[in-house]
Amino acid sequence: MIRLLLLGIAFLCIAPGQVPAQDAGAGEKVFVQCRTCHQVGETAKNGIGPHLNGVFGRQAGSVEGYAYSPALKNSGLIWDETTFTDYTRDPKAKVPGTKMVYAGLKDEQRMKDLTAYLKQFDTAGKKTP
Secondary structure (H helix, E strand, O other), rough: OHHHHHHHHHHHHHHOOOOOOOHHHHHHHHHHHOOOOOOOOOOOOOOOOHHHHHHHOOOOOOOOOOOOOHHOOOOOOOOHHHHHHHHHHHHHHHHOOOOOOOHHHHHHHHHHHHHHHHHOOEEEEEEEO
């Protein structure tokens, strides 16, 4: 009996911890705070900020018709999960001189969820599975 108990404890110690998955539904709720400046979807337009359709894989400062700051336009960044997370966590630290006025999203899970939500939208704003 003791052997079985010790084996169970050992298994729990070496088993990987559960990491919460990205949740696009939760990310849609996070995006509510972004909607003041950004849009996504088939009818998305540039507003205070550029639309975010197809943002991942896109070069920063490249949405046609949006007047970017020279700092972001010339940053050379390509939006991937790491770059997007770093920028959204603290825009002015990632790109000094950006005109994005945002205190930053610090919660890691909310950032993952937001990323999952935005990744659903292709460049035309259509949701992909």
